[in-house]
Amino acid sequence: MSVDGPPTATAGTLLAVEHLTMRFGGLLAIDDVSFDARDGEITAIIGPNGAGKTTVFNCLTGFYKPTSGRLTLQAGSGLFLLERMEDFRIAQQAKVARTFQNIRLFPAMSVLENLVVAQHNKLMRASGYTFAGLFGLGVYRHAEQDAVELARYWLEQVHLTARADDNAGDLPYGDQRRLEIARAMCTEPVLLCLDEPAAGLNHRESAELNELLLFIRNQHRIGVLLIEHDMSVVMGISDHIVVLDYGRKIADGEPAAVRNDPNVIRAYLGEEEDEALPPEVARDLALEQGPADGGDDAGGRA
Amino acid sequence: MVVRTLNGVAGEFRLDIPAILKDCLVSALIALALAVFIIGLRTTDGSGGLGLDFRWQAVGIAVVGVFVGRFLLNLWWARRTPKPKVATAEQGVAASAAEAFKTFVKVAAPMAVIGAVVLPWMPFADRYLLDVSILVLTYIMLGWGLNIVVGLAGLLDLGYVAFYAVGAYSYALLALYFDLSFWACLPLAGAFACLFGILLGFPVLRLRGDYLAIVTLGFGEMIRVILLNWYEFTKGPDGLSGIPRPSFFGLPFTRRVPEGTESFHTFFDLDYSSLHRIIFLYYVILVLALLTNWFTLRLRRLPIGRAWEALREDEIACRSLGINPTNTKLTAFAIGAMFGGFAGSFFATRQGFISPESFTFIESAVILAIVVLGGMGSQVGVVVAAVLLIGGTELFRGLDEYRMLAFGGAMVLIMVWRPRGLLAHREPTLKLSPAPTGGGPP
Numbered sequence A: 001m002s003v004d005g006p007p008t009a010t011a012g013t014l015l016a017v018e019h020l021t022m023r024f025g026g027l028l029a030i031d032d033v034s035f036d037a038r039d040g041e042i043t044a045i046i047g048p049n050g051a052g053k054t055t056v057f058n059c060l061t062g063f064y065k066p067t068s069g070r071l072t073l074q075a076g077s078g079l080f081l082l083e084r085m086e087d088f089r090i091a092q093q094a095k096v097a098r099t100f101q102n103i104r105l106f107p108a109m110s111v112l113e114n115l116v117v118a119q120h121n122k123l124m125r126a127s128g129y130t131f132a133g134l135f136g137l138g139v140y141r142h143a144e145q146d147a148v149e150l151a152r153y154w155l156e157q158v159h160l161t162a163r164a165d166d167n168a169g170d171l172p173y174g175d176q177r178r179l180e181i182a183r184a185m186c187t188e189p190v191l192l193c194l195d196e197p198a199a200g201l202n203h204r205e206s207a208e209l210n211e212l213l214l215f216i217r218n219q220h221r222i223g224v225l226l227i228e229h230d231m232s233v234v235m236g237i238s239d240h241i242v243v244l245d246y247g248r249k250i251a252d253g254e255p256a257a258v259r260n261d262p263n264v265i266r267a268y269l270g271e272e273e274d275e276a277l278p279p280e281v282a283r284d285l286a287l288e289q290g291p292a293d294g295g296d297d298a299g300g301r302a
Numbered sequence B: 001m002v003v004r005t006l007n008g009v010a011g012e013f014r015l016d017i018p019a020i021l022k023d024c025l026v027s028a029l030i031a032l033a034l035a036v037f038i039i040g041l042r043t044t045d046g047s048g049g050l051g052l053d054f055r056w057q058a059v060g061i062a063v064v065g066v067f068v069g070r071f072l073l074n075l076w077w078a079r080r081t082p083k084p085k086v087a088t089a090e091q092g093v094a095a096s097a098a099e100a101f102k103t104f105v106k107v108a109a110p111m112a113v114i115g116a117v118v119l120p121w122m123p124f125a126d127r128y129l130l131d132v133s134i135l136v137l138t139y140i141m142l143g144w145g146l147n148i149v150v151g152l153a154g155l156l157d158l159g160y161v162a163f164y165a166v167g168a169y170s171y172a173l174l175a176l177y178f179d180l181s182f183w184a185c186l187p188l189a190g191a192f193a194c195l196f197g198i199l200l201g202f203p204v205l206r207l208r209g210d211y212l213a214i215v216t217l218g219f220g221e222m223i224r225v226i227l228l229n230w231y232e233f234t235k236g237p238d239g240l241s242g243i244p245r246p247s248f249f250g251l252p253f254t255r256r257v258p259e260g261t262e263s264f265h266t267f268f269d270l271d272y273s274s275l276h277r278i279i280f281l282y283y284v285i286l287v288l289a290l291l292t293n294w295f296t297l298r299l300r301r302l303p304i305g306r307a308w309e310a311l312r313e314d315e316i317a318c319r320s321l322g323i324n325p326t327n328t329k330l331t332a333f334a335i336g337a338m339f340g341g342f343a344g345s346f347f348a349t350r351q352g353f354i355s356p357e358s359f360t361f362i363e364s365a366v367i368l369a370i371v372v373l374g375g376m377g378s379q380v381g382v383v384v385a386a387v388l389l390i391g392g393t394e395l396f397r398g399l400d401e402y403r404m405l406a407f408g409g410a411m412v413l414i415m416v417w418r419p420r421g422l423l424a425h426r427e428p429t430l431k432l433s434p435a436p437t438g439g440g441p442p
């Protein structure tokens, strides 16, 4: 059973997603989805391919304008209605940072530069919008040193200090994933959105990633939204899981509860166990008259 | 398949003769199809009107030429492909190339500046050499200006000459209508060009790549057409003449001096020489160009410069980091345009006469070629490419109509040899200092 309904904004709620709907032409990518994400917690969003997970992120970070719904971010710095803000302002003012499913680094710039660019707005102010910086004033030099120190700190956390001066594009895949997380953290976000950070990582790297995410949650007390297919990551570290399927929320709760939710087993986890009877068919069977033409509907899923 | 082995050390060297012959044959057939109409048929102005002439011999030469050329090209490719590379060796080569480049820049850059400063005093520095040098320096400055837009911000601008034109006409019109001096007009011309940069920037903010290139191309043509047609203001195709020459702190470079005033040679008690003005102009453009370079190098190390490069690399990632893409692009357009404007006023004061003819698309293309051939974003590359392209075409002036052929051929060769430009190496704008001071943020 899903625990849907009008969310009550309790203390510690960082992000409230209410009745979010996103339509692409005839395709309903997200259908009236509501959930909360709390400060200092890892909230995982899971679901089969095409469920609409990345689209939720794109709405949150302003890359898509939601068809309807409300996205409220309540942080120490104030209250933001994200659906009304431009993408870069969401990052700049509401302090929502994100990574991308297909990594988006600045490949021809060095690792350190990637992390310093992330601190652009802070540095821009310190450089007096370039005028003061042009003449090498001390204020800017200090700000730049601070920015490099923050970058050094995150480089240490993701074990990339040794590669600081190499081009980001020359790093191996796993390192690029970690660098993207470090870059997002350099914006000093209140909400970090990670889109499949463990994709393409091997076992060891995946375990390291778990540790990094726990470190970010425990030491920096920010909210983390995590899209992930790797169940060992999701079940191991998330405090709260939201399950999407075909754009609808089908479950929401603690990992243990979600793991045993029959809807989830049918739609997602059960895919492997129950090969013979696709979940869509199973649901149709339960809802409709009889088992007569279930075979035809099976083709609908893909 | 014929397999031939050259000396064992280089590894196997394979020639797939039938495949090569087939490739050559296809090329020759394409050449034939094209040549029959383009080369083979020729209209002649006969007594009874237009007639057609057939030139089968020329077609034959073209087809055989293509066949042989294609064959040689295939041999060349075959020679180059079998190169077993070890990853570490390659990395080592790349690293040592980067080192070599760094030492090259460290040594060559100050040498080049010193060389440029003493050039007018060399015994071989005649009027012709100085004129060519001034031309080359103008293009270096334009290349550096465009490098901000294309090389750093990654915005392909095919209409850069528009800002050059705005600068030139700003100076000429301000000087002719309001009697302002060159030094008063220079910042104004820069400001006007800057304004036009922003004006162009706004409508193209959402465009990129090919679309951006086409709109900027159109903008460049628009400015030229306006200059051509607004006769009352710009004198249209007649151009503006009698543009005042710059003075040396108020001392003009004229032979005849009106009563009671002084000119450069009377003040310094020298014999009059027309070379004085040329040398002065040479230093003006040298200083302007070096200023452009200094400014760009500084900007690269500031947040704005890094944001430009980040924008070139990935705009979506920039947005996700809170970088305002509108402002970032507009500043790139504006600052690039400003330097174009400065160069334009210099051009006007040097020539004394300007007309829309000086600001055609080919100028934009040449400046862009300098930036691309030099290696996008490379300041040293711009210098090398400008010297080669501008100085080179001047040297080949004797070749007359084959000059452009040499120009194009050289460009093709450079692009085959170094597809990323002559000096494409990029140094990071800041490095992690080795000593970790420890203690980060919470």
Ligand SMILES: Nc1ncnc2c1ncn2[C@@H]1O[C@H](COP(=O)(O)OP(=O)(O)OP(=O)(O)O)[C@@H](O)[C@H]1O
Residues within 6 Å of the ligand: A024, A027, A029, A047, A048, A049, A050, A051, A052, A053, A054, A055, A056, A101
């Ligand atoms: N810009 C767009 N235009 C049209 N359709 C889109 C667009 N973006 C996403 N969609 C569609 O919305 C649906 C949800 O896509 P989304 O990328 O959010 O899935 P996802 O849950 O992230 O899947 P995956 O696990 O494969 O990353 C898909 O059917 C997709 O084709």
Ligand SMILES: [Mg+2]
Residues within 6 Å of the ligand: A053, A054, A055, A101
């Ligand atoms: Mg996705």
